[in-house]
Every structure is written in C-alpha cells, then in structure tokens.
Amino acid sequence: MDTVTKNIMIVGVGGQGSLLASKLLGHLLCAEGYDVKVSEVHGMSQRGGSVVTYVRYGDRVDSPIIDKGEADYIVSFEKLEAARWASCLREGGRIIVNDRETDPMPVITGAATYPHGVLESLKQKGVQIDDMDALTLANEAGTAKAVNLVLMGRLSRYFPEISEDKWMRAIEECVKPKFVEINKKAFALGRA
Amino acid sequence: MKKTLMLGNEAVARGLYEAGCRLVSSYPGTPSTEITEYAAEYRDVCPEMYCEWAPNEKVALEVAFGASLAGARAACAMKHVGLNVAADPLYTMSYTGVNGGLVLCVADDPGMHSSQNEQDSRHHAIAAKVPMLEPSDSAEAREYAMLAFELSEQFDTPFLLRMCTRIAHSQSLLTVEDRQDIPVKPYVKTPQKYIMAPANAIRRHPVVEARTRALIEYAETAPVNRVEMGGTEIGIICSGTCYRYVKEVFGDKASVLKLGMVNPLPEKLITDFAAKVDRVVVIEELDPVIENHCKALGLTVDGKNLFPMEGEFSQNLIRRVFGMEVKEGVTAEETIPVRPPVMCAGCPHRGLFYTLAKHKITVIGDIGCYTLGMAQPLNAVDSVLCMGASVSGVHGFNKIGGAETEKKTVAVIGDSTFMHSGMTGLVNISYNASNSTVIILDNSITGMTGHQQNPTTGYNIHGDPAAKVDLEAFCRAVGIDRVTVVDPYDLAACDKAITEELASDGPGVIMSRRPCVLLKTVKAKPAVKVDPESCRSCKKCMKLGCPAIHMEGEGKTAKAMVDPTLCVGCGVCEQLCAFGAIKGGN
Numbered sequence: 054m055d056t057v058t059k060n061i062m063i064v065g066v067g068g069q070g071s072l073l074a075s076k077l078l079g080h081l082l083c084a085e086g087y088d089v090k091v092s093e094v095h096g097m098s099q100r101g102g103s104v105v106t107y108v109r110y111g112d113r114v115d116s117p118i119i120d121k122g123e124a125d126y127i128v129s130f131e132k133l134e135a136a137r138w139a140s141c142l143r144e145g146g147r148i149i150v151n152d153r154e155t156d157p158m159p160v161i162t163g164a165a166t167y168p169h170g171v172l173e174s175l176k177q178k179g180v181q182i183d184d185m186d187a188l189t190l191a192n193e194a195g196t197a198k199a200v201n202l203v204l205m206g207r208l209s210r211y212f213p214e215i216s217e218d219k220w221m222r223a224i225e226e227c228v229k230p231k232f233v234e235i236n237k238k239a240f241a242l243g244r245a
Numbered sequence: 246m247k248k249t250l251m252l253g254n255e256a257v258a259r260g261l262y263e264a265g266c267r268l269v270s271s272y273p274g275t276p277s278t279e280i281t282e283y284a285a286e287y288r289d290v291c292p293e294m295y296c297e298w299a300p301n302e303k304v305a306l307e308v309a310f311g312a313s314l315a316g317a318r319a320a321c322a323m324k325h326v327g328l329n330v331a332a333d334p335l336y337t338m339s340y341t342g343v344n345g346g347l348v349l350c351v352a353d354d355p356g357m358h359s360s361q362n363e364q365d366s367r368h369h370a371i372a373a374k375v376p377m378l379e380p381s382d383s384a385e386a387r388e389y390a391m392l393a394f395e396l397s398e399q400f401d402t403p404f405l406l407r408m409c410t411r412i413a414h415s416q417s418l419l420t421v422e423d424r425q426d427i428p429v430k431p432y433v434k435t436p437q438k439y440i441m442a443p444a445n446a447i448r449r450h451p452v453v454e455a456r457t458r459a460l461i462e463y464a465e466t467a468p469v470n471r472v473e474m475g476g477t478e479i480g481i482i483c484s485g486t487c488y489r490y491v492k493e494v495f496g497d498k499a500s501v502l503k504l505g506m507v508n509p510l511p512e513k514l515i516t517d518f519a520a521k522v523d524r525v526v527v528i529e530e531l532d533p534v535i536e537n538h539c540k541a542l543g544l545t546v547d548g549k550n551l552f553p554m555e556g557e558f559s560q561n562l563i564r565r566v567f568g569m570e571v572k573e574g575v576t577a578e579e580t581i582p583v584r585p586p587v588m589c590a591g592c593p594h595r596g597l598f599y600t601l602a603k604h605k606i607t608v609i610g611d612i613g614c615y616t617l618g619m620a621q622p623l624n625a626v627d628s629v630l631c632m633g634a635s636v637s638g639v640h641g642f643n644k645i646g647g648a649e650t651e652k653k654t655v656a657v658i659g660d661s662t663f664m665h666s667g668m669t670g671l672v673n674i675s676y677n678a679s680n681s682t683v684i685i686l687d688n689s690i691t692g693m694t695g696h697q698q699n700p701t702t703g704y705n706i707h708g709d710p711a712a713k714v715d716l717e718a719f720c721r722a723v724g725i726d727r728v729t730v731v732d733p734y735d736l737a738a739c740d741k742a743i744t745e746e747l748a749s750d751g752p753g754v755i756m757s758r759r760p761c762v763l764l765k766t767v768k769a770k771p772a773v774k775v776d777p778e779s780c781r782s783c784k785k786c787m788k789l790g791c792p793a794i795h796m797e798g799e800g801k802t803a804k805a806m807v808d809p810t811l812c813v814g815c816g817v818c819e820q821l822c823a824f825g826a827i828k829g830g831n
Contacts, residue, residue, distance in 0.1 A: 067586065079416055083250045090382075091250070091416040094358065095275055095695065100614065101792055102586035116493035117382075117415035117486070120561040122572025137581045140574035157584035161795050162622045162787065168579035178575050197810060 058111035060119045061208070064138045065130030066155050067094075067104045070201040073227070074128065075106040077205060081223040082110040085215065092117040103134060103157075126211065128204050131155050132184075136171040139180060148180060149207050151187035151200055183207060190242040199239035206243025217244065246420040253412040256383035256419055257322070257350055258283035260390025262294060265427030267317035267345075269296045270308035272665060273694040274324030275359035276413040277352035281322050282697075285706045291424060298697055298706045301632070301665040302327035306334045306349060313347040313403075314439065316430035318394050322350040325366045326631065330666070336373045337441050338403045340449040342456075344430055346397035348390060352408040355530045356557040359410075359693075361612065361631065363555065365531035370405050370508035374453050376460050377405035377508040378469065379485040380412060384419035389505065392469065394427075400456055400463075407507065409530070411486045411557065461509045469505025472518055476500060480522030482515065482535055482546075486558070487528045493560040494569070510538045519544050526551070530558050588617045590793035591769070591813035593688055593733045593759035597657075598625040599789055599817070600739040606653050606747075609642060611635035611667070613659040614692040614761075622790045626657075633658070633666030640670065640679040651680040652747050655755075658683065661691035661699040664714065668723075674752045675724035682746050682753050685716060686733075689760040696764065720754045727753040734759060736820045762813055770814030771830030777804045779826035786818040786827065794818060 061078060063071045072093060079091040087110040094104045107119045121140050127148045129135035135150040142148060150172065159165035176182050187203040194203070202224070209220050221237055228236050251259065257280045261269060271281040285296040299305035305321040312319035323331060328351045335349065351369075354360040370377035378393055380386040386408065393404040437445050464470055475498045481491050484504040491501060502518045504510065519525045519539070527536040527548040536548035551566045552558070564571045588595055598618040601608055602625040610616060610626040611634060619626035628638065639656035646654065658667045663685050674681050691697040698704040703713035717728045727749060731742040739757070746753045760767050772793075782803045786794050793811035796803040805826065807818075819827045 066584065068589075079250050083248070083418065088418060089250055089416070092411065093252075093414050093416075095279075095414050100586035100589060100617065100693075101584075103584040114417075115489045116560050117411055117417070117489065118557075118559055120559045122561075122574040133581060133584070136577045136579070137584075140576045142574050143572065156792075156795050157582050158587050158620065158790060158792065159582045159585075161792065162790070163796075164621065165580070165582035168577070168581065171577050171579045171581070174579060175575065175577055178577075180575050 058109055058114055060124045060126075060143075061108040062119055062124045062127045062138060062141055063106040063108065064127060064134045065104060066134065067100055067102050069130040070198060071104060071106050071130065074201040074205055075108055077223055077227045078108045080227050081215065081219060082108070084219070084223065087111060088114045090114045090117045103137060105138060126208060128208055130200060130204070132172055133157065133167065135182075136168065136175060139175055142180065146181070147183065147211065148175070149183045149204055150185070151204060152184040153188055185243075187243065191239050194239035194242055195235045199236055202236045202239035203243035206240040206245075209240070209244050248418040248420055250416045251383045251419055252279060252416050253380070253383045253386045253408060253414065254279035255283040256386035257390045257406065257408065258287070259421055260387040261320050261348070262287050262291060263387070263422055263424050264346075264391040264394040265318050265425045266320050266348075266394070267293055267295060267429065268309060268312035268319040269294065269321065270299045270305040271322040272299055272302045272305050272327060273691055273697040274327045274352070275694055276354055276410040277322045277324045277327070277350060277408065278694045278697065279413070280350050281706070288707060296706055298699060300700055302331040303333060306331040309347055309349070310334060310338055313343045313345045314432065315344070316432050317345040318347075318427055319345060320348045320350065322352070324360065325351060325353045325364050326360065326362065327351070328366055328369050330632070332369060332373070335369070335375065335403065339373045339375050339453055340441055340446055341439050342401035343397055343403060344432065346394035347403040348393040348397060348406055349403055350390070350406045350408060352410070352413050353531065354410050356410065361629065363531060365534065366405070366407055367507055367534045368532070370407075371534070374457055375403055375405055375508070376400070376506065377407050378505055379407040379507045380505070381485050381488045381503070382412065383415070383417040385505070386412060387419055387421070389469070400460055402456060405508070407485070409486055457509055461512060464506050464509060464511035465514050467506055470511055470514055471503050471505075472514075473497070473501045473503065474521070477522050478524065480518055480525050481528055482518070482525060482539070483528045484535070485530075487530060490558055490560050490563055491528055494563045494567070504535065507534070510535060512542055515539060516542055516544065519546075528552060528558070528563065585620060586617060587620060587790065587792050588614065589762055590791055590811045591762035591815040593757070593762065594618060594686055595623075595789055595791065596733040596736055596817045597684065597686065597739055597757045598623045600736060600743055601625050601655065604653070604743065606655055606743070607642075607650065609635045609639040609654065609656045611656070611658040611662050613662050615657060615659055615686050618657070620790065622788055632662055633670055636663070636667045636670030636683050637673060639681045639683065640674050640677065643679060643681050655682045655684050655743070655747070657686055659692065660685060660687040660689065660701040660716070661697075663716070664700050668719065671720065671725065671754070672723045679752050680750060682755065684755045684757055687716060687756055687758040690764060692761050692763075696761070716756060725752050725754050727751070728756060729753070730756040730758055732759055733757045734815050734817060736817060762815070770816075772809035772812035772814055773807055773816065773819055773827050774830055775805050775807055776826050776828065779824050780804045781824050781826070783823070785821050785823065789818055789821065791818060
C-alpha cells in the first residue's frame with residue numbers, strides 16, 4: 054500500500070531560520086527512507102519578506118510545491134504569516150505557530166493594520182492551531198535564534214512513528230557542532 | 246546506492262564535477278548563483294576544476310569559450326537576463342562550435358521571485374541555434390549536466406541547460422558517482438572554424454543548419470525524450486517542472502510525452518504520440534514554444550488557450566483547467582497586509598536614499614538590494630531597467646532635460662553592478678561631456694544574491710585575497726575629476742555631498758561606502774534606545790522605513806519603539822530625531 058504524500062510548510066519572515074528547519078526535516082525524512090522534496094525561497098524575498106518552504110515526503114513525490122488545501126502541517130515563525138498561508142492547509146490539518154507579531158512595512162508606515170485577532174478567527178472556523186511562545190522557550194534554551202528548533206520540537210509530537218532519538222541524531226548531523234546542544238535543548242523544550 | 250537529498254543547483258554542480266569539467270566562470274544571479282558556489286566547493290577534492298566569479302555573464306561565457314578552445318570541458322551559469330548579456334558570444338559560438346565540451350546553465354524565473362522580467366530562455370536557444378536540455382528534478386539536473394557535455398562534444402556545439410526557480414531551489418534525491426577522467430584535448434589551430442570573419446562564417450552557417458537537422462534526428466529517439474503511455478483520452482506534452490505537476494495530478498493515468506531536450510524539438514516523436522491519443526494538451530510555463538512547434542507540424546493542440554503565459558504553474562492550476570476537484574482551504578476574514586522585502590535594519594543604503602528622498606531627487610536606479618529604495622516610505626527610485634542602465638540612463642535623461650534635470654537627478658548603482666556593466670556607461674558620461682551625477686553604493690559585496698565576492702572586494706570566489714579595483718582611481722582614470730567618498734550612516738555628510746555635487750558643473754561620482762550590515766565581518770553595535778518621555782510622536786524616524794522602528798500607541802501619545810533584536814545601532818534614526826529621544830546604546 055502506498056504511503057500518501059505528506060505535506061509540511063514552513064513559513065515566516067525572511068531571515069528567521071526556516072532554511073535550517075527544512076534542512077532538518079529533509080535530512081530526517083530522507084533517513085527514514087522516504088522520497089523527499091524540499092522547495093525553498095532564495096533571493097530578494099529573503100530580505101525581510103514573506104517566505105515559504107515546502108517539505109513533501111512519501112513513497113513517491115512529484116510536485117515540489119504544496120498548493121491550497123494540501124498541507125498537513127503549517128509551521129509558522131509568526132502569526133500574520135500563519136494566517137497568510139492558512140488556505141494551504143488541508144481539512145483536518147494543523148498550524149503550529151510562534152505567537153509573535155512582526156509588523157510588515159505597510160503596518161509600520163500606517164498604510165495597513167495588523168489583524169491581531171486573526172488566529173482566533175481561524176480557530177473559530179475550525180482550524181486546529183497550536184499557538185505557542187516559542188521565543189521564550191528559545192531564550193530559555195540559550196538563544197532567540199533557536200525558535201526554529203522549538204517549533205520543530207512541537208511538530209515532532211505529531212510524528213509518533215519517528216522517535217525522539219532520530220530527531221536528535223538529525224540535529225547532530227545538520228547543525229554545526231558548537232550549536233548542537235543549544236538546538237537540542239530548544240527542540241526538547243518545544244516537544245515537552 | 247545511497248541516495249542524497251540535493252538542491253537542484255548543487256546537483257548541476259555535481260554533474261559538472263562528475264563530467265570532468267575543468268573551468269566554471271559565472272556572474273551571480275538568482276536563481277542560478279548556487280551552481281557556481283557549489284562548484285567552487287570542490288576545490289579541495291578536485292583542484293583541477295577551476296572556478297571564478299567574472300564581472301559579467303558575457304565575460305564568463307567568453308572565458309568558458311577560451312577554456313573549451315584550449316580543449317577542456319568548461320561551463321558557466323547565469324540567470325535568464327544574464328543570457329541577454331552573454332548572447333553576443335553565444336550566437337557566434339554556435340558557429341564556431343567547441344573543442345572541449347561547453348555547457349551554459351541558464352535559470353529562468355517564472356513568477357519573477359527575484360527578477361525584472363519573465364523572459365523564456367528557450368527563445369535564445371532557438372535564435373542562437375543551440376541545443377537545450379531541461380531537467381525536472383535534481384537527479385535529472387545532475388544527469389543532464391553530464392549529458393550536455395557529451396552531446397556538446399558529439400555534435401560540436403555549446404549546450405544550454407535550462408533550469409527554473411523551482412528546479413534550481415528544490416531539493417530532491419539522487420545518487421552520485423565518481424568524477425570521470427576526461428583529459429584535455431589538444432588545441433589545434435583551425436582558423437576556418439574559430440575565426441568568425443565573414444568568409445569563414447559563411448561556410449560555418451550551413452554546418453550549423455546541418456547540425457540542427459542531426460540534433461532533430463537525435464531528439465526523435467533520445468532517451469531524455471520519453472513517452473509514458475497511460476489512457477488514450479488525453480496526451481500531455483511537457484518538460485521540466487510542468488512534468489512533475491502533471492505526474493502529481495494524473496499519476497500514471499494520462500499519457501505523457503516528457504521532453505528532456507527542449508531545443509531542437511523532435512517531429513516524428515511528437516506526431517506519433519499525437520496519433521495515439523484523442524486530444525493533445527501542451528503544458529508549459531511562459532511562452533508557447535512547444536505548442537507553436539506542434540502547430541507548425543500541423544497538429545491540433547490545446548495549450549495557451551487553457552494555460553496562462555505568466556507565472557508559475559502548480560498542481561491546482563492543472564486540476565482547475567481539467568475540471569477536477571480543487572480544495573481551497575480556509576481563509577481568514579481579516580485583510581492580511583502584504584509583507585514585501587525591505588532593506589535590512591542598518592542597511593547602509595538607507596541613509597543615502599533618505600537624503601535623496603528628502604531633496605526630491607529623481608533617481609535612475611539599478612539592479613541589486615538597493616532596488617528596494619523604491620519601497621514605501623522612502624519611495625526614492627524612479628526607474629529600474631537592467632544591470633548598468635542607471636549610469637547610461639541618467640546621461641540620456643539629462644541630455645534631454647538639460648540644466649533642469651541635471652541639478653536634481655542621479656544614477657545609483659552598486660559596486661558589483663558597476664563592475665558588471667555600469668563602468669561603460671560612466672566612460673560614456675565622461676566622453677560625451679555629460680553633466681550627470683553617479684552614486685556608487687559600495688557595500689563591499691554582491692548583496693542581493695547572497696554575498697558573492699566581486700572585483701571591488703579584494704577577494705576571489707574562495708575568499709582568498711585578490712586584486713581589488715580601486716573605484717575612485719577608476720573613475721578618475723576615465724575622466725571623472727570629482728569623486729567624493731561619503732559614509733551613508735552620516736546623514737549630514739550625505740546631504741552635503743549630494744547638494745554640492747548636484748550644484749557643480751560637469752560629471753561627478755559620489756562613492757557611498759560602507760560594508761553590507763549582513764557581512765560576518767561587520768559587528769553590530771548595541772541597539773539604540775528610545776526615551777518615551779522625549780519622544781514627541783513626530784514620526785520623523787518612521788520616514789526611514791527601518792524594520793526595527795515602529796510606533797506604539799495611538800495618535801499624539803504614540804511613541805517610537807525600537808526592536809532590540811533587529812536594531813544594529815547604525816544611529817541613522819538618532820541623527821534624525823530633533824528631540825534627542827533616540828540614544829545610542831552602550
């Protein structure tokens with residue numbers, strides 16, 4: 054029986070560290086023996102723009118992208134970005150979001166307003182949302198930069214078939230040696 | 246064999262390496278940049294594969310031509326618009342052919358993630374009469390890069406390898422092998438083949454035409470052009486990333502003709518495929534190249550009557566066209582503000598653009614991070630065309646505007662873009678006695694593409710010390726007598742330099758010099774702090790468009806706030822605050 058392709062999106066603001074999160078997922082799923090595709094954004098939008106990374110895995114993955122209504126999980130570094138990409142979530146899918154607000158330039162200049170209650174209204178529409186203060190946990194682990202690993206830790210809860218050991222090994226293999234411990238700690242805090 | 250997850254561009258580099266390539270010369274450009282960066286990483290295991298950044302794509306391709314002439318397999322990589330710059334050597338290399346195999350990797354950007362236009366590089370392949378392969382994932386990117394070298398030598402032609410953003414920047418699985426031992430061929434003086442003076446070129450053109458016929462013959466049975474028969478109701482012809490979307494939607498149900506070689510296109514293979522199915526649909530991003538070929542063969546096909554010319558395709562787009570169910574997902578009721586890219590907190594370009602906006606200067610812009618000077622609230626750029634067009638353009642603008650525009654118009658161009666094609670424009674300004682002002686934004690790196698070295702930085706592709714172009718001396722050498730260097734973090738100095746230069750007669754250059762704040766060698770200063778008691782809510786600091794500053798609170802009680810996780814302490818906002826509310830951190 055074929056494994057249905059699973060879809061994970063990592064979204065956020067350029068420069069927040071989504072490339073490490075997707076590298077970790079790709080590495081882990083590859084080690085699990087799946088066919089894997091990871092599609093990233095480089096170039097101009099990295100300069101503080103809205104960025105999205107697609108991670109797909111299964112027996113056979115064709116398209117490198119995730120379309121509307123297809124994502125099993127959306128992992129977001131920021132609230133507004135979670136809402137921006139919410140339409141990509143499939144029915145029954147789940148959003149894991151760092152409960153932080155980073156104003157985009159139109160909000161900074163006053164041309165637009167930040168929809169502060171947007172996660173609540175998505176919840177009212179039946180969207181499953183894990184909102185968490187990943188920044189505080191990352192700081193607890195030792196650096197604000199580890200928000201990505203905190204979020205990965207939370208995501209890992211939904212993959213009972215992949216043991217914590219395997220995630221930790223993937224971290225060891227993807228992260229520079231001197232940052233391994235801090236990232237493992239952040240992952241564990243997110244998973245707890 | 247162990248499978249490795251690899252980025253499309255890294256897979257191309259792997260293919261170049263395994264195929265025995267000995268020289269890679271490129272100019273960076275999204276989405277092609279990583280090909281050369283990854284190729285350069287083979288230096289330790291394979292010192293015989295030489296890699297470099299060239300000042301532009303034309304130089305890069307001519308370097309590769311030289312290496313091919315000398316008998317080695319050579320490559321270069323560029324973005325689609327880079328091929329316009331390199332078109333001159335390409336079109337005539339089609340006539341000379343090659344000695345060692347030559348592969349030109351060109352990356353299109355459907356959807357314009359990081360580009361100024363959406364041109365389809367297959368037109369260059371057709372116009373230059375140069376064959377082109379197009380992979381649909383990383384495994385094919387590696388495989389086709391290697392095949393391109395083989396075919397380049399077999400058919401005596403440069404070969405194009407067409408990437409697109411989705412293939413270039415997606416990781417997928419592949420297996421790698423060892424580098425092949427491909428010796429350098431001897432160079433034999435062959436003027437009739439390598440000197441394209443009219444008498445020789447006249448004799449080479451028929452060779453090119455015969456080669457195209459031979460390549461069409463090859464394309465009919467080439468393993469990279471394959472038919473995957475499913476149902477006969479619909480037959481889909483596609484290539485590259487579209488093939489992956491088609492397989493995602495139809496699996497093995499529909500019949501597919503997957504074209505790995507997109508120029509020249511086969512004839513019999515397509516006609517035979519069309520005869521086996523009730524209806525033929527061509528699915529291709531950008532222009533109807535395959536579709537028009539099918540129509541020229543007398544076939545009735547669907548294509549751009551159903552699919553757009555613009556943007557990237559996706560599985561849902563194909564589902565929609567074929568009337569299949571598409572899940573739309575849940576959308577928030579609230580309006581979601583856009584999040585455009587912005588100049589980073591502490592970007593050295595900001596102070597300069599603030600000054601230009603303050604004086605309502607007309608700014609003829611260029612390609613790079615500083616294109617973002619166009620964004621609100623700075624709104625400081627008037628035009629952006631292509632690499633180098635600022636310097637040439639300001640001269641034309643002022644020749645028409647005269648004294649009227651000369652006093653309030655400047656060109657802005659980055660250090661790398663100036664090396665690429667701005668310097669010829671500056672020679673023109675000097676030579677043709679233009680009363681124009683050029684501002685070189687020297688941030689000591691090629692920024693937008695992710696920090697590549699260039700001839701002004703003093704380092705080569707590996708980060709080793711290299712000759713450094715002295716920009717001031719260069720400007721003086723071409724006849725620009727007035728060259729002013731200014732620190733863009735110093736607003737008063739920017740103001741003085743711009744005001745004085747625009748008031749002066751004759752051409753002048755302002756060198757706005759400070760390294761990119763994202764460079765690892767640049768150490769951030771402590772974040773500035775706002776004293777809420779002193780802040781009068783005048784919002785002057787908000788005119789900078791710094792992502793680290795925002796207002797908190799409503800109306801006249803709103804106070805400027807600085808995000809300490811973003812602020813790098815550049816101090817530009819501090820200089821702007823008339824009430825001393827913003828203070829440098831310690």
